[in-house]
Amino acid sequence: MKTPEEERLALFLRKYDSARIDHSYLLVYRREDVAPRAFASIHERLDACLKFLNTKAPNGQEGHYNADDSRELLGLIQEVNELLRALRMVGQDLVVRPEYAETLRAAATWLQPSHGSPVPPGFTPVEVDPYAPMLWRKETALAVSGGAKVELKMVGAGAFAMVHKFVDPAYGITLARKKLKPGVDNRERARFRQEFELMKELKFPYILEVYKYNEADGSYLMEYCDSTLEQYVSRRNNKASLSLASRKRIALQFLYGLNYIHSKGHFHRDLSVNNVLVRVYTESAVLVKLSDFGLAKREGSEFTRTETELKGTKLDPALDRFKDFAAVNDIYSVGFILQFIFTGQKHVGGKSQVAGIVAKCVDPEPTRRFQSILEIIGAVEKIEAPVTASQADTASSALQPIEGQTLKDTGQAEIAEAPA
Template sequence: MMIALIKEIDEVLESLTHANVEVKLFEEYRTAIESCKPWLTRSGGSAIPEDFKQIRIVKYEPVFTLSNATVRLKKRDTGVRLQLIGEGSYAKVFSYVDPDYGIKFAVKRAKKDLSERDLHRFQQEFNILKRLSFPYGVQVYQYDETRREYKMEFCEDTLRTYIKRRNSTLRFASRKRIALQFLYGINYIHSENLLHRDISLQNVLVKTFAGGAVLVKLSDFGLVKDKKSEYTRTKTEMRGAIRDPLLSSFKEYDIRNEIYAIGHVLSYIFSGREALMSGTEAASRIVRKCTAHDLADRYQNVLELINEVEKLEATPTDAPA
């Protein structure tokens, strides 16, 4: 009879669970049932252990209660459809709509033919993004070692596509806000003893919101250099979309080389053109200092650069931007 009762209770709880109703059995009963299972037998009688505690029968309290402390997430026997939205040298990026939240997420999946070293960098990228905590970096959520992929927040545009589509109408004040968010993100990772080493118009993402608000998100940390790590080797191959012509080896890469790439991105933000700005306005002077042919003439850290950009003001010649 006890075995039959336990089976009936289990079936009721399972049925409620499938109906997305989270129910808890009275704790004393649950404990008693678990303690009985080891010695109950279907024939010949069940010998009750000497140390078995008598079960207290509850008469005037609910035996089953709704659990308000948990949230029930949907379970799917089939996968969700992925849509390819980007591809690089090491990975493909897909988007999908999560069935629980009804919003888009992204999946970054390493290519099958990656070398062991590049796969290590792919995993390192996830680990670094996971430990960073700042609003101007893309958030990552879960790494799957079997599929060699990780989930991350979805961003609608790269910086290149965002500005290209709006270049004729984007105001100077908006460009300045985008530039500062970008710089705040870079300054944060530098404060964490990291150098990105692959800053480009493709690796800066833009998350858009209703009403025109935007949030800049740094991504693609596959070539990141951790100053505390010894992983960077002397013969590390020179990579990255924007390469400083003064850099002869990735091993020698420092903040001033990063400043060069930052200058190219700032030039695009303020002009909408991929060629470096060459005018006499304040934004052009900032870009020229970032990309100076002598390292000593460049900004020596991002804070110096932030201070200069914060001082920029719109002028009649800036107004179309």
């Protein structure tokens, strides 16, 4: 016999039985055994609302969100909260993906049920993602050595795995654990293990370090980074303290890491501003880390299911078969990442030193692109900020030598200065 709370949940979920839901969203939640149709329906409708909202306030400008759309988004925020409450009452804690949760919390403060809503200046366009869950069950604890349990906090999720952070009681440091979702097939499990083995092999300052694989639950431990590149730049983009020099150092760290991967005969194949992480040491130093090697191609590997299967966040339109992936195809994605690092914008274009580099990365004709990461490093190293007269007078006393040599020559780490 169902409890009153279970009856309430069943009644709440009944309305999703007949809801029209796009098949692609249903696929995202096909492995969930808790309200998969509710998750898919809410996710699909939220993406539609947020995509339209992005058009109303482009590039952080003040805008106006239509009255009907304002009411719909307000209703969806309420619907998400009702679902969370109903599931919590039957012992199921859920998490909303941080990017969505932050947007919904902020929107609830300025949305109006009538006459439309003024979008506040500085609004950051939402990166909607129909291919990875925005809702999932919350895992709250992890058993560590000695039988102790530590608190887990969700920090991210993809189509096949979730990432939590926790504090290791033995050393007092924060670590991350990446774990496969229940119900993944053997092929994805093998790909996940291959990702770990490749990252374990790639020992380099700008590659995320992994530590231990747990075969029993399909998870591995890795170093914890404070944010994605997207989060780091977005939060500081309008601050003068995120200087050109800081952006340049961050860009070079990213490029050094990718050059190392290519030098080992591998290609990442899924580069994006969310797959590049930032580890913040102090307000004056950060370290860039490449992560998410689930689609990486090892030298000589033929792991891709078919010759025509194309995956990845930013696909090169010139690529016909994933099997044929080469350095120039990673370089296509590099262009968009450099654009974001230097401008905070995801759309390429403009007239500047950076724009010229970006244009050569994303040229529709691969033969006209940079042909290696080392070429891009050389171009980025030449970027210089305009020097004013007063700066020129004091340049000799203000400049400080950089310790160590160029990374691409020595393999030494250079920690990027972070803005205050």
